[in-house]
Amino acid sequence: MVGGADKPRTIHPLFVRVTHWVNAFAIFVMVLSGWRIYNASPLFGFEFPKDFTLGGWLAGALAWHFAAMWLLALNGLAYLAYGLVSGHFRRSFMPISLRGAFDDLLVAMRGHLNHAPGRYNAAQRVFYVGIILAVIVAILSGLAIWKPVQLQGLTALMGGYEAARVVHFFAMATIVAFLVVHIGLAVSVKGILAPMFTGRAEAQR
């Protein structure tokens, strides 16, 4: 369903809105249960605070993780397929330029956000494509850890089982770092958040 895509004031197609919020839910479950799994055998010298984890104990966390992974992967595939086939990626993320993203960041640091409803600025384009890639890396490294025998080619590609754990960790860290900025901007910049639910740009006051 591409419901409102061709209505005049719709800046986010229905398909993108639905998959975005399903994805947000799936990512939260994956990250919070993943932190609890991490705590069972920490890779680095720290643990995540228990109260910020999901699942209660290792088996519970794994059950959440291995349930939500289907939601994340299937919803992600649907989003990718839609984005590629409908031209949404081309329209919204192209042209993409690191240089432009850098300029936008400088502008933003001087207190002016280069944000117009219905059009992603250069920094957003780079970050959105980047976060999509980070989620893909998280899923692939997760598969490499989950099935180091059946999918041993993939595990080898990640540098082996132990290296795949490290890749998986840093994919998570990248996603979390993105989310801090992404959510921070979504709730602080006026008129951005509501259209991600309604699809419609708010009338300029």
Add this chain to the structure above:
Amino acid sequence: MKPPRSERLSAFRPQIARLERRLFLKQGLSLGALSLLSGCTLKDDDAVDRLLLTMSRFNDRVQAALFDPAKLAPTYSEADVTTPFPFNAYYEEQDIPVIDGENYRLQVSGLIADKRPWSLGDLRALPQSSQITRLVCVEGWSAIGKWRGVAFRHFLERIGADLTARYVGFRCADKYYSSIDMPSALHPQTLLALDFTEAKYGYPLRLRLPTKLGFKNPKFIGEIFVTNDYPGGYWEDKGYNWFSGS
């Protein structure tokens, strides 16, 4: 416990995790395995727990479909073996069962033709093979070890097991129990291991299969049975995914 030689933190993490598990074990007994799953409610018959369990059963089927009976786990060289190998069980290292090898008899039961018990001598008279493979723990750490013993497929054939049965179950001297699917039992790298570095890793008999997580490799095996009735397992009954394939 001896400090591990390896600098990797993961090498001694299991001890901490084990302490945690013991705490949860207590809760598990009072609340039931179901309510432990989601960790968000304490009601027994919670909808979230049922959903998570349903997904876990679904994942069992997906993993069974993904399992390639001919695909071999990567093998390593002697130099890659992790020393010391991490000890891991639901109890502390000093609580391992001590078994007298002379009088030991492996019991075999269920859907098999020959129910005679096996002495260690009988098992050693069967063809032996060894493997150096990576053991991956459900906790996330992994270690490379060497195991030597009887190809499990050969043993199952020798006892006249119904190879079309669904499960092979294990009952152990440490009151641990587990079960695996028949295709994994018949995998060429599934070993009934008699030789490994130290008794604490399961003397006199343990199962070693690199196609499943560590907790699916029962130690101190006392009885092996073949069945079509889902036998569950010690951790599996507490909420770990049953198939837990690698």
